[in-house]
Structure formats: structure tokens, C-alpha cells
Amino acid sequence: MSKPAAPLKGRAARLARLMPSTGPSTAARTPFVLLVVLLLGGGLITLLLLNSALNEGSFRLSELKRDTTELTDEQQALQRDVDSRSQPDALEKRARELGMVPGGSPAFLNPDGSVRGKPTEATAPPPSPSPTPSPSASPDPDAPAAGPSASGASAAASPSPSGSVPATTPDPAAAPAAENSPPPTSPGR
Numbered sequence: 418m419s420k421p422a423a424p425l426k427g428r429a430a431r432l433a434r435l436m437p438s439t440g441p442s443t444a445a446r447t448p449f450v451l452l453v454v455l456l457l458g459g460g461l462i463t464l465l466l467l468n469s470a471l472n473e474g475s476f477r478l479s480e481l482k483r484d485t486t487e488l489t490d491e492q493q494a495l496q497r498d499v500d501s502r503s504q505p506d507a508l509e510k511r512a513r514e515l516g517m518v519p520g521g522s523p524a525f526l527n528p529d530g531s532v533r534g535k536p537t538e539a540t541a542p543p544p545s546p547s548p549t550p551s552p553s554a555s556p557d558p559d560a561p562a563a564g565p566s567a568s569g570a571s572a573a574a575s576p577s578p579s580g581s582v583p584a585t586t587p588d589p590a591a592a593p594a595a596e597n598s599p600p601p602t603s604p605g606r
Contacts, residue, residue, distance in 0.1 A: 518542065 425433050501507060521537030 424430070502511075518539050518541045520539045522535060524532050524534040524536035527533055
């Protein structure tokens with residue numbers, strides 16, 4: 418190894434004091450550089466994790482929006498179904514299918530217990546007339562008409578008083594009119 422240099426004198430000594438030496442200064446910088454590198458690396462990792470969490474939330478939000486749209490469409494379809502079944506014509510048809518009849522005149526009770534009005538019993542209206550058979554099948558006007566619900570066997574078993582068998586086919590002009598009628602719609606919906 419080399420000998421240590423002789424102490425400097427005068428102006429050189431003053432300049433040497435102003436200039437830092439190379440040995441001890443690099444050892445003091447190493448922990449600071451490591452700290453800065455660790456802080457920058459930790460910040461980058463934190464930003465990466467935050468960005469991935471935001472992306473995951475964005476995907477979840479779009480999925481929930483799609484589900485909301487589907488459920489809204491289903492709710493609107495169900496509401497249309499309820500509206501179509503709530504129309505007066507549909508309610509009357511369903512009530513008649515269940516055997517209900519229109520009510521009679523109502524009576525009301527007053528707060529003092531007296532009755533106002535005369536109650537009447539609800540009675541079923543007479544059944545609607547069934548389609549008449551074609552004129553060529555049964556010339557007798559007093560012969561019972563076979564409806565579309567009568568089967569061929571039951572119609573053949575019950576001959577009319579004149580001895581002729583009533584027709585078992587329904588009137589083709591009346592049936593398509595009932596089947597092809599459009600469903601009722603409610604205004605404003």
C-alpha cells in the first residue's frame with residue numbers, strides 16, 4: 418500500500434476542507450438511495466393495485482347495469498300482463514269462466530243500523546243461444562240445436578222429434594270471428 422500523503426498546508430489545506438472526500442460520502446448516500454428506491458417501488462405497486470381494484474369495480478358495475486336492464490324489462494312485461502288481465506272485459510270473462518254472475522241491486526247499512534235500498538239476489542242470466550244448425554240439416558224449427566260442444570255420438574243418440582239427426586258441425590262463419598279477435602288493449606300504455 419501507499420503511504421498516506423503529507424498534511425497539506427496553506428491554500429491547499431483550505432481547498433481540501435471544502436471538497437468532500439470520496440470514501441465516507443458514498444457510504445452515507447447508500448441508505449438514502451435505498452429509501453428512495455423503496456418508496457418509489459412501493460408507490461408503483463400501490464398504484465397498480467389501486468388501478469386493478471378500480472377495473473374490477475368497473476366490470477362489476479357494468480354487470481349490475483346489465484342485470485338491472487334485464488330485470489326492468491321483465492318487470493315491464495309483467496306489468497303489461499297485469500294491465501291486460503285487469504281490464505274490465507278480461508275480468509268479466511274470467512269471472513264468467515269461474516261461474517260468477519253480475520250482482521243484483523245492493524243494499525247499504527247506515528251508521529244507525531238502518532238498511533237503505535232493497536237487496537236482490539244475483540241470478541245467472543239465461544245462457545247465450547248456441548249457433549243454429551244449417552237449414553239443410555234440420556228443417557224442423559222446433560228441433561233442438563246441437564252446439565259446437567256436442568259430440569257426434571251424443572247428437573246421433575238424441576234424434577229430433579221429426580226423426581232427423583241435427584248437424585254436429587258448428588257454423589264456420591261464427592267460429593273464426595271469435596278466434597281472430599285482437600286482444601283488448603288499455604289506452605295510454
